[in-house]
Amino acid sequence: MTRTVVITGGGTGIGRAVAAAFASDGAAVVITGRRADVLDTAKAELGGDVRTVVCDSSDVEQVEALAASITGQVDVLVNNAGGNRDLERGQGGLGAAMPAAKPSSLHALAQAWRANLESNLISAVITTAALSERLATGGAVINIGSFAADRGAGSYGAAKAGMASWNIGLARELGARDITANVVVPGYIADTEFFRGRMSDEFHAARVAETMTKRAGCPDDIAGVVQFLASPAARQITGQVINVNGGALTTR
Ligand code: NDP
Secondary structure, three states: OOOEEEEOOOOOHHHHHHHHHHHHOOOEEEEEEOOHHHHHHHHHHHOOEEEEEEOOOOOHHHHHHHHHHOOOOEEEEEEOOOOOHHHHOOOOOOOOOOOOOOOOOHHHHHHHHHHHHHHHHHHHHHHHHHHHHHEEEEEEEEEEOOHHHHOOOHHHHHHHHHHHHHHHHHHHHHHOOOOEEEEEEEOOEOOOOOOOOOOOHHHHHHHHHOOOOOOOEOHHHHHHHHHHHOOHHHOOOOOOEEEEOOOOOOOO
16 A cells, blocks of 8 residues: 655755655655745656645644645654754854853844744644644654754754654654654764755864764665664664764764
């Protein structure tokens, strides 16, 4: 039977590689994102059974509309949408956007934190809740975390760390319905919109140096693990955080 797979943020980078993997497997794939043109390009290039839905994953009404647009059951949900809003504003590296102890403005600090918590954590929470009743027995929820969670990386790291905590309760709840829930934690993936053109050569070299494989990860590294977690071979893996980071060791 054809599996239905929903991938938030599936138009670019890691999400797109995940979409390609499932589409070439014959699944009916739904990719979401905020930019229609990016989704249309991805659909045209991916081929297969791919449908696009413009949806801001942190917007309740848009997430409800996404859920309403999907007929039938969902076998696999990949909560991949996200990004570091501080980096997008040109602030912060792996560290906090603003000094945590002495911010220049509490309003600006609160706003920056809300943006990352909404994009990276609340988005996954509400998308999963909206689709929860539709998740098929034997299905899988896969949440995309980040290596930033372990590095004190401000609001972005906190959001991704929160995702790992939330996932434990989610796995417990869904386990009774024979649905797994795991977090896949990418290490440094150089070639996506997330970091491309934003970081220095020194930053890149340092991230590669801390891996055991001596290379940056690529979106396909993550897609392969996501595909495995959604396969029959992984039915007893749930509530886990799975690092895909080339064995990166850090001193924090
Ligand atoms: P990309 O920027 O290429 O992918 C992020 C995707 O999410 C984009 O397609 C973007 O599309 C979409 N997106 C962002 N915010 C929203 C939103 N609110 N609603 C819907 N879609 C959204 O980067 P990556 O592929 O690298 O990132 C994918 C995931 O991997 C992210 O969750 C990121 O935090 C995580 N990650 C990445 C790492 C890396 O090194 N690159 C390392 C660790 C984790 P649009 O802007 O059109 O909405």
